[in-house]
Amino acid sequence: MRLGYGVRLVMLSCAAAIPALAAYAHHSFAMFDNTRSITVHGKVISYQWTNPHVYLEIDAEDGKGATRHFTMEMTAPSMLHRGGWTSRTVKPGDVVTAVVSPLRDGQPGGLLLELTLPGGKKMLPGVPNAERYKITS
Amino acid sequence: MIRRPMGTPMKAMLFGACLAFAGTASAAAAHPDFSGNWERYPRPGEKADPRYAPTPIPNPQLKPQYRAEWAAGQKILAERLSESQPPGDNYVHCIPDGMPAMMMGMFPMEVMQRPEQINITQEAFNQTRRIYMNQKLPKWDEVDPSFYGNSVGHWEGDTLVIETTGIKQNVRFRWTPHSEAMKITERIRLLAPDILQDQISVEDDYLEKPWTYSYSFKRMKDYKIQEYICEDNREYVDQNGKVHLKIKD
Numbered sequence A: 001m002r003l004g005y006g007v008r009l010v011m012l013s014c015a016a017a018i019p020a021l022a023a024y025a026h027h028s029f030a031m032f033d034n035t036r037s038i039t040v041h042g043k044v045i046s047y048q049w050t051n052p053h054v055y056l057e058i059d060a061e062d063g064k065g066a067t068r069h070f071t072m073e074m075t076a077p078s079m080l081h082r083g084g085w086t087s088r089t090v091k092p093g094d095v096v097t098a099v100v101s102p103l104r105d106g107q108p109g110g111l112l113l114e115l116t117l118p119g120g121k122k123m124l125p126g127v128p129n130a131e132r133y134k135i136t137s
Numbered sequence B: 001m002i003r004r005p006m007g008t009p010m011k012a013m014l015f016g017a018c019l020a021f022a023g024t025a026s027a028a029a030a031h032p033d034f035s036g037n038w039e040r041y042p043r044p045g046e047k048a049d050p051r052y053a054p055t056p057i058p059n060p061q062l063k064p065q066y067r068a069e070w071a072a073g074q075k076i077l078a079e080r081l082s083e084s085q086p087p088g089d090n091y092v093h094c095i096p097d098g099m100p101a102m103m104m105g106m107f108p109m110e111v112m113q114r115p116e117q118i119n120i121t122q123e124a125f126n127q128t129r130r131i132y133m134n135q136k137l138p139k140w141d142e143v144d145p146s147f148y149g150n151s152v153g154h155w156e157g158d159t160l161v162i163e164t165t166g167i168k169q170n171v172r173f174r175w176t177p178h179s180e181a182m183k184i185t186e187r188i189r190l191l192a193p194d195i196l197q198d199q200i201s202v203e204d205d206y207l208e209k210p211w212t213y214s215y216s217f218k219r220m221k222d223y224k225i226q227e228y229i230c231e232d233n234r235e236y237v238d239q240n241g242k243v244h245l246k247i248k249d
Helices: A002-015 A018-024 A077-082 B008-020 B022-029 B064-082
Strands: A038-048 A055-061 A067-073 A095-102 A109-116 B036-041 B109-113 B117-122 B127-133 B150-156 B159-165 B183-192 B195-203 B211-220 B235-237 B243-245
Touching: A038 A067, A055 A095, A067 A095
Parallel strands: A067 A109, B127 B150
Antiparallel strands: A038 A055, A038 A095, A055 A067, A095 A109, B036 B109, B036 B211, B109 B117, B117 B127, B150 B159, B159 B183, B183 B195, B195 B211, B235 B243
16 A cells, blocks of 8 residues: 555646646657546556556457457656556566556557556556546446 | 765774865865755645745747747647647657756756766666866867767855756757857755755857756655666657557557
8 A cells, every 4th residue: 555655646746736747748648538448457468667668568358258459558667666666566477457548549558547466456657647537447 | 075984993094184185175075965866846746845946947038030939839839738748859759858958857866976077867868967077168169069068067165066068959948949059057056955956047149138947856865766768669759740659469
């Protein structure tokens, strides 16, 4: 819980910083549909700890016995690191549940908003202005 | 300056050495040590202690012939910010800020201080500027323009004064055009043991008067700077200026 609280603090502070956006906006999140979210559940294929963004790839279960590959963009290692994530927080083979702001262009991908680890622990990736992303799923 | 904890015999030796070179030692001790890791103060959403708050960044007072270009840029910038698009194109192309933008402190920064040279590394994009102490500032047309330029520093009491010139014209802060002759003067000092202030003044023939503002930084006691390699940039900008994500199969 300690880590989650820390991440929430980061999110809150980012949320209150709209005038400071010019200084803190990093990459574009406009390609994600922030009016809705989707929840995907499946097996982690890769968790790539890289700049400028960390990527989490999963084979998401479609509910009909098949899977669809899904790519999730996360923030940068620096922000994640300060929020309690490491390069080993998730590993290939882990079964996780992710809440995602989907790509507007319909490709199977999105911005990770929340991740539930195999043990049930919920992790927040410190998305700037997180309150602007509606969780509807 | 030696900062590591030492045993008593070592301390005694150092004390002797200091006595022997009293003049030099006291001169060196007169300068504060900015070495360590720093983050922007206040953090987003944090309320600043008014004693340490940075000054707001005003719009640059450009000469009339440069205002149209600046205004056009600001319009695009405002539109992008309202859409949560990135303010500049640099980061989307894996290109660092350069000076003076890197001092905004996107991520934590590290100061490494030696009497003859001070390095400042911004974690985002591994940006490092090197400040050579007590050297003459080269003329702007004697150096090759670069992202961080050429910086020289000297002490005025407790204040580190840094002069920088030789910034590439395409390296811009807030999309503000400038000449290759732009000169940046910074006055860096401790406002409190753990609060550092950087007063920035930009002088250029494009400006009617110097563009001045300040940043404050807070010491990060247990932080270690992370490496930053722009290794896998999957974002790209299309012809209309919209950013997309490349999805791997």
